[in-house]
Amino acid sequence: MAEKLLEVNDLKVSFFTYAGEVQAVRGVSFHVNKGETLAIVGESGCGKSVTVHSLMRLIPSPPGKIKEGSIIFDGIDIISLSEKQMNEVRGSKMGMIFQDPMTSLNPTMTISQQIMEGIMRHKDVSKKEAFEEAIRILELVEIPNARKRANNYPHQFSGGMRQRVMIAIAIACNPMLLIADEPTTALDVTIQAQIIDLMKAIQKKMNTSIILITHDLGVVADIADRVNVMYAGEIVESGTLNEIFYDPYHPYTWGLLESVPRLDMAEDKPLVPIPGTPPDLLDPPKGCPFADRCKYAMVICKEQHPEMTSCSKTHKVSCWLTHPDAPKVERPLGGMKIE
Amino acid sequence: MSAIELEKFKPIGMDIEDSERITRPSLTYWQDAWRRLKMNKLAMVSLYVLIGIVIMAIIGPYLRPYTFDEQDYMEIFSPPSKDHWFGTDDLGRDLFVRVWMGARVSLRIGFFAALIDIVVGMIYGGISGYFGGRTDDIMMRIVDILYGIPYMIIVILLMILMEPGELTLIIAMSITGWVGTARLVRGQVLQLKNQEFVLAAKTLGASPWRIITKHMFPNILGIMIVQMTMDIPGAIFSEAFLSYIGLGIKLPNASWGSLASDGIKQVVERPWMLIFPAVMISLTMLSFNILGDGLRDALDPKLRN
Amino acid sequence: MGRYIGKRFLHSIFTLFIIATVTFILMNLMPGKPFTGEKPIPEEIRKNMEAKYGLDKPIHERYVIYMKNLLRGDLGMSMVHKHRSVGSIIKERFPISASLGLRALSFALIAGLFLGIIAAVNHGKTWDYVSMIIAVIGVSVPSFIIGGLLQYFVGVKLRLFPVTGWESFKHTVIPSFALGLGTLAVMARMMRTSMLDVLNQDYIKTAKAKGLPRRAVVWRHGIRNAILPVVTILGPLVAGITTGTFVVENIFAIPGLGQFLVSSVNQNDYTLIMGLTLFYSLILVTMNFIVDILYGIVDPRITLVERKE
Ligand SMILES: Nc1ncnc2c1ncn2[C@@H]1O[C@H](COP(=O)(O)OP(=O)(O)OP(=O)(O)O)[C@@H](O)[C@H]1O
Ligand SMILES: [Mg+2]
Numbered sequence: 043m044a045e046k047l048l049e050v051n052d053l054k055v056s057f058f059t060y061a062g063e064v065q066a067v068r069g070v071s072f073h074v075n076k077g078e079t080l081a082i083v084g085e086s087g088c089g090k091s092v093t094v095h096s097l098m099r100l101i102p103s104p105p106g107k108i109k110e111g112s113i114i115f116d117g118i119d120i121i122s123l124s125e126k127q128m129n130e131v132r133g134s135k136m137g138m139i140f141q142d143p144m145t146s147l148n149p150t151m152t153i154s155q156q157i158m159e160g161i162m163r164h165k166d167v168s169k170k171e172a173f174e175e176a177i178r179i180l181e182l183v184e185i186p187n188a189r190k191r192a193n194n195y196p197h198q199f200s201g202g203m204r205q206r207v208m209i210a211i212a213i214a215c216n217p218m219l220l221i222a223d224e225p226t227t228a229l230d231v232t233i234q235a236q237i238i239d240l241m242k243a244i245q246k247k248m249n250t251s252i253i254l255i256t257h258d259l260g261v262v263a264d265i266a267d268r269v270n271v272m273y274a275g276e277i278v279e280s281g282t283l284n285e286i287f288y289d290p291y292h293p294y295t296w297g298l299l300e301s302v303p304r305l306d307m308a309e310d311k312p313l314v315p316i317p318g319t320p321p322d323l324l325d326p327p328k329g330c331p332f333a334d335r336c337k338y339a340m341v342i343c344k345e346q347h348p349e350m351t352s353c354s355k356t357h358k359v360s361c362w363l364t365h366p367d368a369p370k371v372e373r374p375l376g377g378m379k380i381e
Numbered sequence: 382m383s384a385i386e387l388e389k390f391k392p393i394g395m396d397i398e399d400s401e402r403i404t405r406p407s408l409t410y411w412q413d414a415w416r417r418l419k420m421n422k423l424a425m426v427s428l429y430v431l432i433g434i435v436i437m438a439i440i441g442p443y444l445r446p447y448t449f450d451e452q453d454y455m456e457i458f459s460p461p462s463k464d465h466w467f468g469t470d471d472l473g474r475d476l477f478v479r480v481w482m483g484a485r486v487s488l489r490i491g492f493f494a495a496l497i498d499i500v501v502g503m504i505y506g507g508i509s510g511y512f513g514g515r516t517d518d519i520m521m522r523i524v525d526i527l528y529g530i531p532y533m534i535i536v537i538l539l540m541i542l543m544e545p546g547e548l549t550l551i552i553a554m555s556i557t558g559w560v561g562t563a564r565l566v567r568g569q570v571l572q573l574k575n576q577e578f579v580l581a582a583k584t585l586g587a588s589p590w591r592i593i594t595k596h597m598f599p600n601i602l603g604i605m606i607v608q609m610t611m612d613i614p615g616a617i618f619s620e621a622f623l624s625y626i627g628l629g630i631k632l633p634n635a636s637w638g639s640l641a642s643d644g645i646k647q648v649v650e651r652p653w654m655l656i657f658p659a660v661m662i663s664l665t666m667l668s669f670n671i672l673g674d675g676l677r678d679a680l681d682p683k684l685r686n
Numbered sequence: 687m688g689r690y691i692g693k694r695f696l697h698s699i700f701t702l703f704i705i706a707t708v709t710f711i712l713m714n715l716m717p718g719k720p721f722t723g724e725k726p727i728p729e730e731i732r733k734n735m736e737a738k739y740g741l742d743k744p745i746h747e748r749y750v751i752y753m754k755n756l757l758r759g760d761l762g763m764s765m766v767h768k769h770r771s772v773g774s775i776i777k778e779r780f781p782i783s784a785s786l787g788l789r790a791l792s793f794a795l796i797a798g799l800f801l802g803i804i805a806a807v808n809h810g811k812t813w814d815y816v817s818m819i820i821a822v823i824g825v826s827v828p829s830f831i832i833g834g835l836l837q838y839f840v841g842v843k844l845r846l847f848p849v850t851g852w853e854s855f856k857h858t859v860i861p862s863f864a865l866g867l868g869t870l871a872v873m874a875r876m877m878r879t880s881m882l883d884v885l886n887q888d889y890i891k892t893a894k895a896k897g898l899p900r901r902a903v904v905w906r907h908g909i910r911n912a913i914l915p916v917v918t919i920l921g922p923l924v925a926g927i928t929t930g931t932f933v934v935e936n937i938f939a940i941p942g943l944g945q946f947l948v949s950s951v952n953q954n955d956y957t958l959i960m961g962l963t964l965f966y967s968l969i970l971v972t973m974n975f976i977v978d979i980l981y982g983i984v985d986p987r988i989t990l991v992e993r994k995e
Contacts, residue, residue, distance in 0.1 A: 625936075645831075
């Protein structure tokens with residue numbers, strides 16, 4: 043049995059704006075095991091970033107606030123930590139990679155300074171040792187000529203190289219958990235693959251757990267062990283990679299799988315976007331949030347929120363179609379029926 | 382779970398309209414901006430203060446039975462009283478009437494100087510940004526040089542050269558004032574130039590003039606309104622400054638600046654002569670600045686959510 | 687970097703050249719010729735002067751002579767202050783103006799940056815409002831009005847400071863404050879906006895994710911980047927302070943150079959006006975040059991971009 047590194051329970055995060063309370067994350071629960079990769083997928087604005095930022099308590103406050111729930115990481119209750127204690131965790135036990143490598147590095151500091159900063163914060167080392175360590179990590183993330191380039195500024199690096207530097211910053215103190223929020227979205231396709239390979243290599247070497255947010259199901263297939271599908275601030279389905287890709291239960295997951303290109307799909311199969319738009323998080327519907335856009339919606343879907351149901355030990359879904367009284371529907375992918 | 386009635390499981394299918402309707406009712410850009418501005422109390426108060434000042438500039442001089450240049454040697458330097466609400470000056474002229482006559486002059490100068498700045502800046506910046514390349518290089522080099530020249534000194538030189546008066550003040554202030562606007566507009570145009578709707582219009586064969594006026598200026602308008610609310614107090618400020626060093630409006634006419642500079646010379650014995658015009662200048666500048674800030678926030682699409 | 691400095695230097699020289707030329711043209715457009723002003727100068731002296739400045743020659747030759755004189759630093763003779771060269775007036779009076787200007791500038795910079803940072807770091811809280819109220823008042827009240835009011839209330843009513851003159855440190859307090867307040871306000875607003883902008887940048891999140899304490903995030907990552915756009919407006923700010931000295935010196939009867947400009951304007955002392963114009967332009971162009979270089983040092987991206995051109 044795999045050991046749990048992170049366990050999130052019923053997490054609720056809101057932003058209090060002048061227009062009202064934006065319920066960005068509405069009660070999500072999931073866990074991450076040691077050494078595994080969890081992918082989080084879902085449409086833009088569904089709360090993926092807010093969820094993972096909450097794990098490191100990086101939600102801007104005000105207006106943001108973690109309203110409810112617990113985050114247990116490596117036995118520590120993250121939410122109850124003081125800001126000072128939290129700073130001991132950030133960067134040393136958890137590292138984070140952001141989407142845009144062009145804007146995520148400080149333009150007025152050299153690469154090595156930016157890596158050394160985290161090392162010197164968390165380890166008791168001299169400046170010189172920290173520099174050597176920074177070089178070692180730059181070599182680890184495969185920056186050619188690391189020693190020479192360490193004193194360059196970010197603008198002297200290409201996008202892919204900068205993302206490697208970002209990874210270097212994130213892993214500088216051997217974190218147990220590496221959170222990557224769309225690490226490849228801003229990069230060229232060929233570079234994307236390199237970055238994913240690099241992350242895999244690092245995971246193997248350091249046995250890190252990874253939470254990866256991406257819109258690219260190809261990347262998910264490449265690296266993830268398990269997948270969370272998020273919609274309108276909730277997790278609507280979660281399971282192993284195979285369960286989500288080959289045995290999905292939630293109509294939203296079906297739509298998602300149909301709307302993005304996948305390598306394992308027949309070439310002539312047309313891509314079908316999901317019609318409609320996600321609900322307003324200022325005033326989320328009381329029933330299933332996907333009901334309005336769901337081909338299979340029933341009367342109940344609009345009235346009552348479906349509960350999380352287990353389909354297997356690892357597979358959970360929140361959909362009324364799994365109710366025994368619900369009509370059997372044809373699944374568009376694979377043509378299997380829901381029992 | 383099994384307590385749910387069977388008919389609740391009747392399929393109803395998707396309801397895209399419904400899902401579209403849920404999203405916020407779409408307001409036009411200007412409606413949205415106005416709504417945001419109205420929520421900014423301070424900016425609204427400033428707006429009302431400015432409207433009040435403009436109204437007073439129009440009717441103020443008629444509220445008292447004096448004219449702005451009517452001298453009364455029996456009433457020299459009298460402090461504010463029932464007869465002379467703001468007191469009188471060295472020639473016994475009523476300061477209440479003079480302050481509101483001065484308001485007309487100051488506001489006119491501010492408004493027209495700002496307007497010229499905006500118009501010239503928009504045309505210059507628009508052309509420079511739109512055509513780009515060599516044209517842009519040369520035009521921006523010129524702007525750079527003008528920008529490096531101390532603006533107030535040029536104004537002083539021009540004021541000495543030309544006949545003193547309102548028009549001269551406006552011209553002198555506009556002669557370098559447009560430079561900042563031109564830079565701003567150029568930056569915006571460069572950004573807009575490559576956006577799809579402009580590219581589309583270009584492909585359809587629209588003339589540059591049409592693209593600039595029909596497609597670009599409406600998009601820059603918001604920024605220009607903000608710029609204008611910042612330029613007007615700037616011009617009023619400069620006018621006051623020039624009046625102080627003796628290059629402003631000529632007597633017996635008055636502007637807030639000339640009234641304040643007369644007042645400074647008397648500040649120790651007759652503080653009212655400074656205080657009323659000073660309060661008017663400061664209140665107007667304050668209101669314009671706050672309103673400008675409010676407008677900027679209200680018009681900033683980045684903050685729109 | 688060397689190339690960048692060189693380029694900026696040429697740019698400054700060119701600007702100065704333009705200003706000198708424009709000034710020359712304006713001088714020749716002036717009603718009345720130099721040396722034939724309202725108060726006529728003795729015939730002999732006038733002839734001498736005209737010969738020295740080549741006023742008897744055609745305009746293009748005069749232009750050459752004028753430029754040569756400028757290169758030698760000769761700005762001519764004052765028309766009102768007999769037997770005094772513009773150069774000697776500058777030499778005598780400028781140090782006082784410079785001292786006033788520098789005092790005002792350093793007060794404005796330090797207090798302005800401080801206020802701006804405090805406001806941004808406490809965004810939306812009391813300190814933000816307090817510093818922004820100070821800033822808005824500062825930009826809204828012209829320096830001569832502040833000067834006049836301070837003179838009346840602090841000087842005359844409260845008798846805390848002397849109201850006129852330039853003798854001891856005490857004399858410098860109110861004028862420096864009156865002169866610096868506007869600049870302080872611009873500085874504070876600019877710094878606040880810039881700092882808020884920077885604090886929203888992704889790299890600030892990166893820094894936070896490293897576990898750096900808030901103080902380090904604000905100081906090491908925030909301020910250096912936030913100060914960049916502020917550096918660019920230093921040129922115009924110095925220009926503002928310089929023009930401000932014209933009136934502040936006048937109000938407080940400070941025997942500086944600015945006072946001369948005001949009086950020369952009122953007395954139609956054209957040579958003095960021209961000379962002072964050029965002198966002030968030189969100061970401001972030099973200042974802009976220094977700011978450009980400063981900017982190149984603070985922002986590592988600048989010099990590289992220039993090189994690519
Ligand atoms: N600072 C904020 N203030 C107000 N609302 C916010 C803020 N940050 C996020 N939100 C809201 O929270 C919701 C979730 O945002 P989030 O950034 O987590 O989406 P996401 O799933 O990461 O999308 P993307 O794929 O585009 O990155 C959005 O509806 C967004 O409007
Ligand atoms: Mg995101």
